[in-house]
Amino acid sequence: xxTAEQCYDTAMSKMNARLLIRKCCNTYKYEYIKFCKWVxxxxxxxxxxxxxxxxxxxxxxxxxxxVVGRFGLRATISRTAVSLQWFYTHxxxxxxxxxxVRSTSVAESINIQQDNxxxxxxxxxxxxxxxxxxxxxxxEEDIKKILTHMHKRRNDWGSLSMSFTxxxxxxxxxxxxxxxxxxxLNMSRxxxxxxxxxxxxxxxxxxxxxxxxxxNHTTDKQVAVWRHRDYLLCSAFNTALHVINxxxxxxxxxxxxxxxxxxxxxxxxxxxxxxSLDQESSAMKEVLAATEVESCKVTxxxxxxxxxxGSEGLAPWQVNTFTK
Numbered sequence: 001x002x003t004a005e006q007c008y009d010t011a012m013s014k015m016n017a018r019l020l021i022r023k024c025c026n027t028y029k030y031e032y033i034k035f036c037k038w039v040x041x042x043x044x045x046x047x048x049x050x051x052x053x054x055x056x057x058x059x060x061x062x063x064x065x066x067v068v069g070r071f072g073l074r075a076t077i078s079r080t081a082v083s084l085q086w087f088y089t090h091x092x093x094x095x096x097x098x099x100x101v102r103s104t105s106v107a108e109s110i111n112i113q114q115d116n117x118x119x120x121x122x123x124x125x126x127x128x129x130x131x132x133x134x135x136x137x138x139x140e141e142d143i144k145k146i147l148t149h150m151h152k153r154r155n156d157w158g159s160l161s162m163s164f165t166x167x168x169x170x171x172x173x174x175x176x177x178x179x180x181x182x183x184x185l186n187m188s189r190x191x192x193x194x195x196x197x198x199x200x201x202x203x204x205x206x207x208x209x210x211x212x213x214x215x216n217h218t219t220d221k222q223v224a225v226w227r228h229r230d231y232l233l234c235s236a237f238n239t240a241l242h243v244i245n246x247x248x249x250x251x252x253x254x255x256x257x258x259x260x261x262x263x264x265x266x267x268x269x270x271x272x273x274x275x276s277l278d279q280e281s282s283a284m285k286e287v288l289a290a291t292e293v294e295s296c297k298v299t300x301x302x303x304x305x306x307x308x309x310g311s312e313g314l315a316p317w318q319v320n321t322f323t324k
Contacts, residue, residue, distance in 0.1 A: 003045040010051030011036050011092075018091045023211050026175070026277070031083035032091075038066050054088040059101055063109035071117055077110050135296050137307035140233070142293045143168065147232050149291050158242030159273040160283055165235040167301025168308075170223050171323045172205065174299040176213045178274050180205060182253075183267040185243070191224050202226060203236045242271075 015032065036053050043061060067080060085101040093099065146164070150157045163177040184206040192200035204224040209217045228234035247253055250269075257264040274280040277299065284298050297303045302323065309319045 004040045007045065007051050008036060008040045011053055014051055015087070015091055018094075022090050024086060024090070025211065025214060027079065028083040028086050031080050032087045035062055035080075035084060038062055042066075052092050054084055054092050054099070054101070056099075056103070059084065060103065060105040060109075063106045068109050068113045068116060070113060071120070072113075073117075074110065074114055077113055081106055081110075133296060135303055135307060137311055138168075138293070138295060138304055140230075142291075142295075143304075144230070144232055145291050146287055146293055147238075149287055151232075153290065154283070154287070156273060156283055158238075158245055159271075160280075160287065161238040162235070162242045163272055163274075163280065163299075164284075164301055165233065165238045166205065166223075166225070167299075168304040169228070169233075169235045170205075170225050171302040171305035172207075172223060173214060173302055174277065174280060176207060178270075178272050178276075178280065179212055180271040181267060182243075182269045182271060183264075184208070184271065185239070186222060188222075188224060193226055199227075203239060246271075 012033075015029075019029070039053050039058050039062065042065070043058065063081075067077060070077060081102045088099055088101065147161055150161045150164070154160055163172075163174055166172040166177060167174060186204040186206055188202045188204050189200050191202040191204075194200050202224045204222045207213050207215070207217065207221045207223065209220050215221075225235040227236050231237045253266055253269060255264075255266055272280075274283070281299050288295055288298070306319055306323060309322055314322070
């Protein structure tokens with residue numbers, strides 16, 4: 001193993017150990033890994049000593065030689081600097097000397113990248129369908145076709161149908177769905193369509209505070225759905241069916257909390273089987289291909305919720321409140 005490979009392995013081990021204590025979104029993690037790989041392959045071994053990659057010279061070289069050639073809007077490219085700043089502060093040098101990733105050189109590299117991105121846009125998009133990617137509201141019959149296929153043809157129907165319906169009906173991100181556990185299910189008796197009786201109950205998902213979800217809320221938030229008039233399109237139905245099946249397949253799960261000083265095991269049992277975007281994206285692409293349904297998004301199902309809200313006459317500020 002070369003010195004560069006040893007340094008890279010040291011950095012990855014340090015990252016994995018730190019992320020067990022302090023979580024971050026996968027976007028930050030992937031940006032850091034991409035940066036470390038680039039340094040390993042393009043800069044001398046002494047620039048990677050001790051597994052520390054985020055230095056002034058490494059950062060400036062990376063942005064001036066690699067980032068300038070990327071495609072993407074300014075916000076997307078700027079996220080690279082934010083990601084590396086997070087890893088310097090929380091992984092490579094927690095409590096260490098102050099360091100700012102976004103230097104004058106980095107800012108200029110981002111400006112150059114934007115100029116290059118604009119200059120190449122016409123060529124990159126020359127043969128692209130002008131309607132591709134436009135947001136649209138999927139007809140209800142297409143949504144029903146998708147869910148029918150999931151339940152009849154997919155072994156992963158539970159995870160797919162739950163993530164899909166909560167995105168379409170309540171605007172829950174796919175990334176958030178993949179992080180939900182059994183204890184993130186809650187039942188309200190106050191937010192139902194009526195005040196008394198069985199229909200006063202409303203199924204809720206808990207979006208935990210902190211950096212578990214993209215919104216980084218300072219308090220726990222909850223999102224709820226009423227029962228759909230069509231059971232197949234209903235988030236409550238798909239969730240209930242999925243949870244019942246999960247409990248049947250995992251008889252060792254119990255809901256006891258014997259040691260009040262420790263977390264109960266079921267609290268951390270995942271609701272969704274997918275661990276990554278790629279897994280869920282691959283599954284949804286297969287579903288869309290099999291059903292011959294066109295969707296403006298593959299896994300970003302909350303787009304359907306936003307489009308539905310607009311079609312029902314909600315104002316932009318109401319849609320924004322709804323999606324938060």
